[in-house]
Amino acid sequence: MTKCEPCELCSTSGDVIIQSAEWRVILVDDAHYPGFCRVIWTAHVQEMSDLSVSERTMLMNVVWQVELAIREVMRPHKINLASFGNMVPHLHWHVIPRFTDDMHFPNPIWGQVERSVNPGIQQRQLLIPALRSAIVHRLTED
Amino acid sequence: MTKCEPCELCSTSGDVIIQSAEWRVILVDDAHYPGFCRVIWTAHVQEMSDLSVSERTMLMNVVWQVELAIREVMRPHKINLASFGNMVPHLHWHVIPRFTDDMHFPNPIWGQVERSVNPGIQQRQLLIPALRSAIVHRLTED
Numbered sequence: 015m016t017k018c019e020p021c022e023l024c025s026t027s028g029d030v031i032i033q034s035a036e037w038r039v040i041l042v043d044d045a046h047y048p049g050f051c052r053v054i055w056t057a058h059v060q061e062m063s064d065l066s067v068s069e070r071t072m073l074m075n076v077v078w079q080v081e082l083a084i085r086e087v088m089r090p091h092k093i094n095l096a097s098f099g100n101m102v103p104h105l106h107w108h109v110i111p112r113f114t115d116d117m118h119f120p121n122p123i124w125g126q127v128e129r130s131v132n133p134g135i136q137q138r139q140l141l142i143p144a145l146r147s148a149i150v151h152r153l154t155e156d
Numbered sequence: 157m158t159k160c161e162p163c164e165l166c167s168t169s170g171d172v173i174i175q176s177a178e179w180r181v182i183l184v185d186d187a188h189y190p191g192f193c194r195v196i197w198t199a200h201v202q203e204m205s206d207l208s209v210s211e212r213t214m215l216m217n218v219v220w221q222v223e224l225a226i227r228e229v230m231r232p233h234k235i236n237l238a239s240f241g242n243m244v245p246h247l248h249w250h251v252i253p254r255f256t257d258d259m260h261f262p263n264p265i266w267g268q269v270e271r272s273v274n275p276g277i278q279q280r281q282l283l284i285p286a287l288r289s290a291i292v293h294r295l296t297e298d
Contacts, residue, residue: 095238111244
């Protein structure tokens with residue numbers, strides 16, 4: 015594995031929910047999006063197509079399990095998935111529960127703000143412990 | 157397959173590069189992003205985790221082949237992948253070649269505009285026929 019200075023995703027920082035040698039799942043610190051998770055590939059790899067087929071399958075399986083845990087616990091209106099890496103070209107997936115009352119809905123969370131009041135947010139914060147457990151459970155079941 | 161009125165992705169509109177019964181790849185009509193492709197699942201399904209494991213694998217394999225074709229032909233700085241569906245909750249993937257001189261770089265294309273001049277865009281337009289061929293080739297090889 016090539017370590018890149020100063021790639022922030024090569025460090026193990028962040029609120030780790032569960033990790034293996036190949037990947038880690040972190041809870042993103044975003045007050046507007048409780049339950050927003052990031053799945054980070056450990057090795058410094060830029061694109062999905064730089065992974066082997068089995069590595070790709072492994073990484074995406076983690077993404078699907080996180081998606082399933084979020085759906086089960088948080089019942090979002092929609093799941094948003096994205097892998098950009100324009101700033102930090104180190105493979106990572108954003109898995110975001112979206113609600114019709116969230117700050118940017120129906121835009122991507124990187125798009126235009128639609129509202130500032132977010133009535134459901136406090137109730138969603140309360141689901142975080144259950145979400146952590148559900149993610150750990152799904153990813154230790156395999 | 158449930159057809160939804162008025163889901164625009166249940167129709168077969170768009171500039172189709174290649175399609176099968178289960179999916180289609182279209183070239184997105186976005187003057188700022190030549191080579192921007194969309195992979196659309198034919199059935200009206202909302203989330204990746206609503207697909208079976210084999211369907212998920214099939215859909216993602218199309219995404220990876222489109223990514224590989226874009227990388228091969230267009231040599232982008234980065235590939236961006238996203239599945240939102242907030243407006244149209246019908247599974248589709250955006251596969252976007254990103255360049256450091258494009259309109260939003262390093263932001264997602266749904267984010268803040270960073271520049272209006274896009275010097276490389278004309279040259280990228282010229283690569284579209286080769287990109288179409290590369291995608292067709294990769295997805296008929298399997």
